[in-house]
Amino acid sequence: MQKPKGTYDVYGDLGKQIQYIEKVIGAMMEKYHYEYVRTPIFESKELFHRGVGDSSDIVTKETYDFQDRAGREMTLRPEGTAGVVRSFIENKLYGRATLPVKTWYYGPMFRYERPQAGRYREFYQFGVEVFGSNDPLIDAEIISIPVNIYRFLGLKGIKVKINSLGDEESRTAYKKALKEYFKPYVNELCEDCKVRFEKNPLRMLDCKVDHEKEIMKNAPTILSYLNKESEEHFKHLQDYLKAMEIPFEVDETIVRGLDYYTHTVFEVEADIKEFGSQKVLCGGGRYNQLVETLGGPSTCGVGFAMGMERLLSALEKENITFKEESLDCYLFALSENEKEYVAYLSNLLRMNGFSVTMDYNQKSFKANFKQVERLNPKFVLIIGEEEVKDKKITIKNNHTKKEEKIKEEHLIEYLDEEIEM
RNA sequence: GCGACAUUGGUGAAGUGGUUAACACACUGGUUUGUGGCACCAGUAUGCGUGAGUUCGAUUCUCACAUGUCGCCCCA
Secondary structure, three states, rough: OOOOOOOOOHHHHHHHHHHHHHHHHHHHHHHHHHHHHHOEEEEHHHHHHHHHHOOOHHHHHHEEEEEOOOEEEEEEEEOOHHHHHHHHHHHOOOHOOOOOOOEEEEEEEEEOOOOOOOOEEEEEEEEEEEEOOOOOHHHHHHHHHHHHHHHHHHHOEEEEEEEEOOOHHHHHHHHHHHHHHHHHHHHHHEEEHHHHHHHHHHHHOOOOOOOOOOHOOOOOOHHHOOHHHHHHHHHHHHHHHOOOOOEEEEOOOOOOOOOOEEEEEHHHHEEEOOOHHHHEEEEEEEEEHHHHOOOOOOOEEEEEEEHHHHHHOOOOOHOOOOOOOOOEEEEEEEOOOHHHHHHHHHHHHHHHHOOOOOOOOOOHHHHHHEEEEHHOOOOOEOOOOOHHHEEEEEEEEOOOOOOEEEEHHHHHHHHHHHHHH
């Protein structure tokens, strides 16, 4: 038996690394005053088709679809936004007095893809979604979140790239211009782009195959088709980012693969050499039509998603590790006769806030000290016949190697003092 | 969906068409029955990804499949 292709198990140091990052994220979201939301890992297939978009690769060839026993069409979520939006609508959060509603989520997503560096079939994303404000200040705040998290974790070489797709009007005008421009050249484009030409011409711009061609370089650019309002939005966003001292660059090739984006789109890249196409650590943008598309009242939205696996490998590449080894006490009994007292003491210590583990298998004295070497506790408590009789415990400070006999009633006090020193 | 390379024990690995598949590390026990980290000795069974084929004989050669690693596409 083995794990399914493209999945991985978490244990050991990786587990510590992940738990630390999760803690940082949780604390950060508290500072930003976002609320935690959790939505189902599977939803109706239709939700993703309508939400993410029928023309996106994610929905057309990467979803895990299944029928439940009653024949309902279900899909394991390939991304987080659609579910959160559905929940926002279904629970009528748009009716709250305190708009905007600022939410965050964290959990596994599923895409049926060929695994490679920084990409798995089951992967974890942390993301945020904010509903009910069209102010670019929110866009700037959203961009600041991943930047601050990466900074806090100590990642260097972070690059923020932003672009604007404009509102409906701007985008329609631009699409039309694009189509007109490319029409005479359709046959020169790659197969994918021929499809994109029909379904979603914006995507042709970040095509890797045709990227170098002259026709691409001379294509009309989105920013020159923004109407006044969209242009203002984009300008204010940049002003806010500057005010927050977040460096960024405008990159017109960023159009994003999900169909629901409007106005602001952005990506945060790790500037790490041997990171190929997986260097994008985080991406997101504004989706002012999505709530309506999914059957809710017209409500603005903006958010991003961050891939945990890529963050982890970026941290690994920069040798940033978080290990909190903190075992306070290791206890062992010299014979079976003292084990009950060990049981009593371990419980006493744990209830007083110490982390405790012990020898469960009645190992030899030597084997116990070997274990001590590996676990590296602050204290070793050796319990033999005398200790039980006199209620005096032999405590060895594993760092100073100092050994003392301490009466049980002074045990906690003694340990506290020793730790202080 | 396309492409390249890989797969030997608990781990890192060497290696060969034919007798017991190196070596190292780790682990367990002992020398030392209440004080470890060193040293020495001993032990760690049924291990060459799976299935076919070629062959007198395959871990080694061929094919298929699986998985892994890494690209492309796409995305986080």
